[in-house]
Structures are given as C-alpha cells and as structure tokens.
C-alpha cells in the first residue's frame with residue numbers, strides 16, 4: 001500500500017499502481033470527470049499514469065494553469081490527427097500549448113491550406129473528440145522511434161529524435177495518430193467540447209530562416225461552448241482596443257523604419273499624456289521621500305561587468321559602443337540600477353541617512369528579435385519608472401508598505417480595480433540557490449508576507465520563484481475585458497550592494513551592507529500606456545486624457561465666443577480645442593465622439609448671450625446648459641476626485 005497526500009494534507013491509502021484518475025474517482029465522480037492531469041510530487045503527469053510510491057498529489061482541472069496546458073497540448077495532437085486523416089502524407093514539426101491555446105507546425109507538402117479549410121478541420125476534430133480517444137503513453141527505444149518516423153518519412157521528427165537520449169523517449173497515441181512526445185496529456189479527447197482554429201501563419205523550422213518554412217496553425221479549445229463564445233467575443237473586443245490602432249488614431253505614438261524597429265516615437269499628444277503620468281508619480285514619490293536623480297543612457301562596459309548585467313545582456317543585446325580612443329568601451333544602459341549604486345557610493349552614509357530613495361524615469365535599451373516586437377508592449381528602448389531604495393533589513397517592511405501605497409493610488413487613479421499580487425519567495429529546501437545571509441532572507445520574506453496580510457492583498461505565494469538575489473512582489477491587473485497583465489514590481493536585492501561594495505555606518509560604528517529594493521509601479525511607461533489604452537479603449541480618465549474638452553461653435557459667427565470660452569477654461573487648467581471647421585454640428589459631434597474627447601461644448605447665439613455652454617458628455621449625451629465657471633468646476637472636481645483617492 002502507498003500513502004497519497006492531498007493538498008488539504010489528508011492522507012489516503014491505495015495499492016501501489018493506482019492512477020491519479022482513480023484517486024479522483026474515489027473522491028467523487030464529478031471531480032474525476034474534470035481531471036485533466038495531475039501533479040505527483042511536483043511533477044505534472046498524465047492522470048492515467050500509475051503511482052508506485054508514497055506521493056503528494058494535486059489533481060489538475062481546467063482551473064489550473066497546468067490543467068489548461070495539458071488540455072491545449074492534447075488539442076494540438078487532436079488537430080494533427082484530423083489533419084493527417086484529411087491530408088495524408090503531411091509531416092509534423094512541433095505542436096506545443098501556448099498561453100492561449102496551441103499550435104502545430106506542419107509541412108503541408110503540395111496541399112494548399114488557408115483559413116477557408118478551418119471549418120473542415122474543426123468538424124473532423126469534433127468528430128474525433130466525441131470518440132473519447134484516450135492518450136496512450138508508451139516508452140520506446142531510440143531505434144524504435146527512428147524506425148517509426150523513417151517509415152512515415154517525417155524528417156522533422158527524426159531530427160528531434162536525434163537530440164534525445166535513448167531511454168527517455170516516449171510516444172503518445174490517440175486514435176490513429178502517434179506522436180513523439182513527453183506529455184503530459186489529458187485522459188481522453190471527450191473533454192474537448194468546443195474547438196476553434198484561429199489563425200494560419202508561416203514558421204521557419206526551428207526558428208531558423210535558412211530552413212524550410214512550415215505552416216503554423218493556431219487553435220484553442222474549451223470544455224464548454226459558452227466559454228469559447230466568451231473567448232471569441234473577448235478577441236473581437238481586443239481587436240477594437242488594440243493599442244497600436246488606437247495609438248495611431250488618437251495620435252499618441254508612431255514608429256518609423258528609418259529610426260529603427262522597436263523604437264517608439266511619442267507624438268505631442270502622447271508625450272503630453274505620458275508627462276502627466278510621470279508628474280503624477282513624481283508627486284506621489286516626493287510625498288513618500290524619494291529624491292529624483294538623472295543618469296546617462298550609456299555607461300562604461302566595466303560598470304555592467306561589476307553589476308553582472310554584462311553577463312546577462314552582453315552577447316544577447318546591443319553590442320558595445322567603441323570610442324576613437326583604444327580600449328574605451330561603452331554599453332547602452334540595459335538597467336538603471338548600476339548607475340544608482342554609483343550615486344549611493346558617491347559619499348559615505350550613516351544609518352541615520354537611511355532609507356535613501358533614488359528615483360529616475362530612466363530609459364534603457366535591450367535587444368529584442370524583430371519577430372518579438374509588438375507595438376509598445378515589446379520594444380527595444382523603453383523608460384522605466386525606476387527607483388532604488390537603500391535601507392536596513394529592518395526597513396524592508398515599512399518600505400514595501402510605502403511602495404504598495406503608491407501602486408495602490410496609481411491603480412485607483414487609472415481605474416484598474418482587479419489587482420492580484422504574486423509573492424515570489426525562496427525554496428526553503430534549497431537555501432544554497434540563493435546569495436546573502438539566510439536569516440536576512442527569512443526576515444525579508446516574513447516582512448513581505450506580513451505586509452500582504454496587513455494590506456489584505458489578493459496574493460498568491462510562490463515558493464522557489466524568487467530570484468537568486470532576493471524575494472519579490474509582482475502586481476498583475478485584469479483589464480476591462482478580462483486579460484491579465486503583469487505591471488509593477490517590488491524586488492529585494494542582496495546582490496548589487498555586495499557587487500558594488502555599498503556600505504553604511506551602523507549605530508555600532510561598524511560598516512554594514514544596505515539592502516537594495518528595486519521598484520517600478522508602472523513597469524515601463526511604454527508597456528503601461530499600451531495596457532492602459534487597451535484597458536480603457538482609448539477613453540482615458542479625465543485627468544489624463546490629452547484633450548478634455550472640444551468646443552463646437554454652431555457657425556463661424558460664434559468663433560470669437562468659442563475662443564473666449566477656451567481661454568477661460570485654460571485659465572482654470574482645462575485642456576481643450578475648438579472645432580472651427582465649417583461642418584454641421586451633428587458631424588462635429590460625431591467626429592468628437594470618435595476622438596473620444598470627454599466633453600463637447602456646443603456654443604451658439606443663446607450661449608453667447610447668456611455666457612453659457614451646452615454640455616455633451618462622450619458616450620452619455622446631453623447634460624444641459626452650464627455657466628463657464630460651473631462647467632470648469634465640474635471638470636476640476638472630477639479630476640481631483642480621481643487623483644486624490646485615499
């Protein structure tokens with residue numbers, strides 16, 4: 001008999017060889033129907049695999065990331081099976097699960113394939129799924145594996161087998177399709193109730209542009225049709241909110257091939273918006289005791305050798321800049337931290353000076369492959385809302401609190417209401433993986449957990465996910481259409497203070513190492529603005545939006561009055577413009593709605609005589625007549641309310 005320990009720490013006894021699915025069935029039939037895979041002693045496996053020794057068991061369902069992954073990877077097999085039946089003789093590359101669904105890279109030989117064929121393939125997949133085909137795992141020798149795919153004439157699989165050790169090769173068979181695969185897979189195809197192929201694209205074999213281009217077909221599956229429908233609706237909505245499209249329409253940013261890929265150019269309206277975000281954060285930081293610093297965009301290569309960033313970014317990023325003088329080499333700044341360490345080291349510090357908080361909107365450059373670039377979310381140059389806090393181990397807790405306060409205010413001011421936190425801690429079983437004093441780690445981790453508890457943060461704790469140099473806390477927001485984005489981060493660092501030999505004199509008159517905390521509430525301005533655009537669909541909060549007001553004179557006769565109104569509003573810090581085209585008012589209103597300007601002020605004879613404006617709100621319609629002062633007060637009250645939430 002073996003002992004199976006479940007996540008609630010209850011222990012059940014079974015004969016050796018019991019499968020995870022059988023354990024699930026023993027708990028409840030309903031649970032068994034939902035089991036997709038299982039985590040056995042930390043390893044994700046097929047739910048059908050026998051367990052031969054005492055084990056900790058976690059049953060994985062659709063709600064678990066690994067459960068989804070097993071289902072989507074199994075869906076890739078199902079798609080391959082359908083395609084092999086419909087297009088005999090095609091050859092298969094790789095077919096992994098991805099964040100949202102799966103793909104398979106396929107050599108379609110002489111067959112022509114396009115999105116028009118999706119319906120046919122989906123139909124076949126649905127038919128096969130209904131057969132409830134099981135995924136059968138089989139260990140094979142390298143020789144058998146080679147024989148199988150030589151028979152099939154599939155040079156791609158043969159190349160993959162070359163890189164595998166004899167003794168570790170497994171095949172999975174479902175229905176008529178056998179794949180080289182290490183799994184894990186779901187028990188059977190019956191779970192794949194809703195199937196949708198999404199996209200076809202070219203993909204070079206092994207990502208090498210000198211090799212053959214295969215056809216990549218993307219798809220996604222769900223256990224229920226309703227979930228698929230919701231997903232497709234979300235995709236539609238996401239398309240409408242694409243920050244690359246809205247960024248162009250709203251004249252926020254652009255890219256130029258002449259300047260270079262992945263290097264955003266901020267247009268006046270975008271720069272203005274970004275400036276407001278920066279000013280807002282600067283104000284909060286000033287109140288929290290930060291000091292602003294400015295550092296150059298490049299640094300001597302030795303600086304990054306000292307920091308260790310050269311090891312990380314050196315060969316894989318932009319190459320060193322050489323000077324006319326022999327032996328002088330500079331590197332584009334991939335991180336601001338080394339520069340801030342040097343600022344700290346510029347003078348001696350006493351414990352009484354700590355914490356010291358240096359903040360900088362620091363622009364950094366990191367190479368990304370051109371295929372990885374995406375609008376403002378993946379770029380080659382970006383500005384971090386960076387700051388580094390140098391403090392004593394005892395100050396970690398209050399500093400975390402203060403950073404969380406700032407992040408909290410920002411998220412509220414920008415209407416991100418669904419925020420999750422991930423706390424990444426060390427693996428208590430492998431203390432040797434981490435640098436720095438163990439007791440300091442324990443203190444820091446305890447402090448972080450306490451802060452999360454005291455703040456009532458919606459936190460997931462991940463042991464073993466900490467960087468080798470310190471534990472951290474990441475902030476994830478769910479946007480208006482349900483997508484999750486990782487934004488801000490707070491990271492403890494025991495490494496850089498060591499590498500830069502940073503010290504302070506303690507109350508004992510001895511030298512001590514400060515702890516360094518890296519933090520960036522937005523992450524980067526580029527990525528944050530992209531997420532914000534998609535979150536609010538370009539309808540920025542009133543305090544942030546480029547133009548708060550547009551004045552629409554009903555004819556040329558009222559142009560002077562429109563200008564007078566604009567002038568008065570500007571005096572009250574309201575941003576606006578006049579639509580002075582000789583278009584009909586209806587047309588002007590429609591265009592202003594398209595530009596997502598929050599307030600439209602219509603002015604004509606009556607307004608001029610009474611010194612008023614007729615107010616329309618974007619997406620809401622007519623709000624009636626206001627005196628200019630009353631209107632200005634309403635706008636400024638609304639702005640105040642959003643940026644001064646406490």
Ligand SMILES: [Zn+2]
Pocket residue numbers: 073077172179180181182183185
């Ligand atoms: Zn597989």
Ligand SMILES: [Zn+2]
Pocket residue numbers: 335336337388518519
């Ligand atoms: Zn840093």
